[in-house]
Amino acid sequence: MIIAVDGPVAAGKGTLARRIAERYGLKYLDTGALYRAVGLLVLRRAQDPADEANAIAAALDVDQIDLTDPELRDERTGNAASTVASIQGVRDALLDYQRNVANSRPGAVLDGRDIGTVVCPDAPVKLFVTASAEVRAMRRFEELKAKGVATTFEEVYADLQARDERDSNRASAPLVAAKDAHLLDTTKLDIEAALEKAYEIIDAR
Template identity: 50%
Template sequence: MIIAIDGPAASGKGTLGKRLAHHYGYRHLDTGVIYRAVAYGLMQAGQDLRDEAAAVAVALELDPEKFGNPALKSHEIGHAASVVSAIPRVREVLLNFQRQFAADPPGAVLDGRDIGTVICPNADVKIFVVADPKVRARRRTLEAQSRGEAADEAAILADILARDERDQNRPIAPLKPAPDAHLLDNSQLDIEGGVRAAIDIIEAVRAGRQRG
């Protein structure tokens, strides 16, 4: 089974994906980490984030063993990743990697912003996660502070709104729910509530297919 998790409510989404993968015994890939790794590689090399050739070169040399680098979680890298992810050739290079991950047994949970629409359009279950931008900004602020980072909540909110607009209007793989995606609004849910709601959606889909 392939479970696709998309939506603008990125904060906590990776945790949701990990929890679902653990629950079902599947593998998990936070696809945002891939783009963060490309952005990080460019910044470490002093390259322009919009330099297509340089970005593609970094994407081709990605090492999955380095996806756990704590530096990839920073607010700065998150913003840079949004810029890099808008480059069509970078998305093309990383497409096969993500699809292969999804196809390998026993099953996979992938989360990002175009899983159900582009990466895995035939995913068994698609969940589109949303939350009020102010709630998301507050959550990200607390996450940053928990890592010992300084965080300006107003600046984070402005960045969230700008990123959503940029991702929703980009010509390649815009952020939008797949026609058969299930909406999950976690504005008022903690991670436990979000996990329970997602499991309810998945089990309802599975039950429907078994009856069919």
């Protein structure tokens, strides 16, 4: 069983995907962490994330970054990840890794931006998790504030809009819901309510 969970930043897809994997005894892969690892590696090498050659070289060395490294969650890393993710060579370098996880037994839940459209287009269950930009920005702002990061809602909102723009309009694997994906809008849902809706969809399949 492969379950694809796509959606924009701060929509809640990561939390949903982890809980879904736990419930059904499947492996879990946060594919965004792979792109964050590439972005972080480029930054640690003091290189420009927009430089194609450097970004592809980092993608080929992605195993040098621990996917639990807390620096992966920094805003600077997130912006670098969004930049490198627009480079086709980076996506090509990471594609086999993602598909190998997806096709391992007993199955996997993958979350990202292009799981249902590119990585696993034949996944039997596809969820597209979204929420309004304002709600997503507030969630992200509260998360950063809890971590002691000095920022404002306005800064977070502007950053989120910029990342949405890059993710949705990039030439390579843009963020878009697969035609057969189930839309799950979490704007007015807490995590438990969103999970119940996801479980209904998965159990029906």
